[in-house]
Amino acid sequence: MRALSSWRAREARSGLLLVAPGLLLLSLFLALPVIASLLLSLTDFDLYAVGDPGNARIVGLRNYARLLHDPVFWKALGNTFFFVVVGGPLTVSLSLGSALLLNHKLVRFPGLFRTIYFAPVVTTLVAVAAVWKYLYHPRFGLLNAALGFFGVGAIDWLGDPHWAMPAIVLMAAWKNFGASMIIFVAGLKAIPDSLYEAARLDGAGPWQRFRLITVPLLAPTFLFVGLTTTIGYFQLFAEPYVMSGGDGGPMNATLSVALFMYKQGFRWWSIGASASIAFVLFAVILGATLLQRRLQKGGEA
C-alpha cells in the first residue's frame, strides 16, 4: 500500500514537471499578455510610456468610446466583414468542390491532384502575395491579359478602391482552399461505401445520394471548416500588409482590423488604443464562434 501511494506521488510530481515548461511558456506569452492587454486598453499607454510606464494614465473606456467614433475603425471593420462574408464562403465552396472531384470514384491519380491543389497552402504568404501583386498589374499583369482575351477591359486591381479587397479575397481563396479540401476529403472518406450501395439498390439517383447521404454526414465537417475559416479570416493581416505596402491602401480599402491594430500599436505606438482594437476583434470572433455553435446546435435539433 505504501509503495502504491509513493508511486502515485511520484507520478503526480513528474506529471507536473512535464507540463511545467509548456504551461510556463503559455502563461508568460499568452495568459499574462492577454490580461495585460485588457489593462492596457484602459490606459493611454503611448510612446512616452514605453520609455517610462509612469507616464501612462488610466482612462477607463475612453479608448473604446473613441473607436466607436473613428470612421477609419468602422472602415476596417467593414473591410474585415467583407473579407469574411465573401472570402469565407468562396474558399469553402472551392474546398468542397475540389474535395468532391478528388473523391470521385472514376478519378485516376487522386494523390497527384491533391498535392497540386494543396501546394498553395504551404507556400510563403509574403512571397506569393508578391507574385499576385504582379499578376494583378494593370498593364503587365497576366490576369488582365487573360481577361483581355475574353474582351474584358483592364482593371486596376490593387489601385482601384473598389477592386482592391476583391483582389485580396481572390488571392486568399487560392492560397487557402486546399487546407479545408483535405479535411473535406477525410470527411468524405469516412462515409461508408455500403450506404451509397444500399441507396443505389433502393433506386436513388446520384443527386439523391448526394443530398440524402453526403450532405447530412458531411455536416459536422462542414461546420468545423466553416468555423476555422471564419476565425482565421477575421484575423486578416499579412495579405493586405504585403499587397498595400503596409498601410492598407488605396484609401484604406484593404485596411483590416488586425492591420489597423498593428499600425496603431507598432507604427504610432498608441498602445492603449491598439489594445482596445485587439479586444474588439476578440469580441467579434468570440461572437461569431458562439453564433456558429448555436446554428450548429439548432441544425442538429
Next chain:
Amino acid sequence: MTRKTLATIGVHAALVAGSVVTLAPLLWMVSASFMTAGEANTSPPPLLPGQATLDQYRELFVRLDMGRSFLNSALLATCAALLSVVVNAAAGYAFAKLRFPARGPLFSGLLAAMVIPGQVAMLPVFLLLRSMGLVNSYAGVILPGVASIFGIFLVRQYAASVPDELLDAARIDGAGELRIFWSIVLPLCRPILVTLGVLTFLGTWNDFMWPLIVLTDDTKWTLTVALASLSGEHVQDTELMMAGAVVTVLPALLLFLALQRSYIDGITAGGLKE
C-alpha cells in the same frame, strides 16, 4: 459505358483545369525569375523568358546577401521545431497519461484559451520581450511560439493510445518517469512528433508578422522580412522579386513534398476531432 466514359473525361477535365489555375501563379513566378531585368514588364506579358538567365539569383545572393536571410530562416525554423516538439510532447503526454493535481481544470483552461486570437497578446509580448532584452534576438522570435495549445492537443490525442501496461511494466522495472517519457513515449509517438515538427518548421519559415516586429537588425532578418523589404525598394524589379519569391517558397514546398503524409495527417487530425 459511354456515360461512364463521358463522366470520366468530364471529371478529369475539371481536375486538370483546376490544376492549371492553381499552379499558374507558381509557374509564372519560376518563369519570371529566369527573365532578364525588365522583360516581364512588357505588353503582352511574356509567359517564358526569351533567354533564361540566372542574373536575378546572382544579384540576390551576391549583392543583396539573401543567403544570410536564408540561413536565419533555416536556423530559426529548425530550433523552433525541435523546441516545440519537446515542450509540447512533454505536456501532451502528461495530460494524456499521468495523474497530477488540477489536471482537469488546467486542460479545460487550455481548451477555452484556444478561441483567443494571437493578436490580442502581441503588444504586451513585445513589451515583455523588450524588458527581457530579447528584442532583435533570435530567442525573441522563437520563444513566444514554442508552447502551442494545438500542439499539446495533437500529442495528447496520440499519446492516449500508448498502452498503460507498457508504462507500468517500465515502472515495475524501476524506470523513472522522465526516462519513461524519453525512451518509451517519445519513440512510440514518433509519427505525430514528425507532424508537429513539420507544422512548426513551416509555420516559422513562413511567418512574417512576428519576425517583422521583433527583428530590427537586417543581418538577423528572416527571408520573409527581407523579401518584404526588397519589395519596398525594388518594386519595379519584377524578375528580381520573383527570384526572391522562389528562394523563399521552394524550400517550404520541397519539405512538404518530402513529408507530405505527416503534414496532411496533422491537418486532418485537427479537423476530425469535432
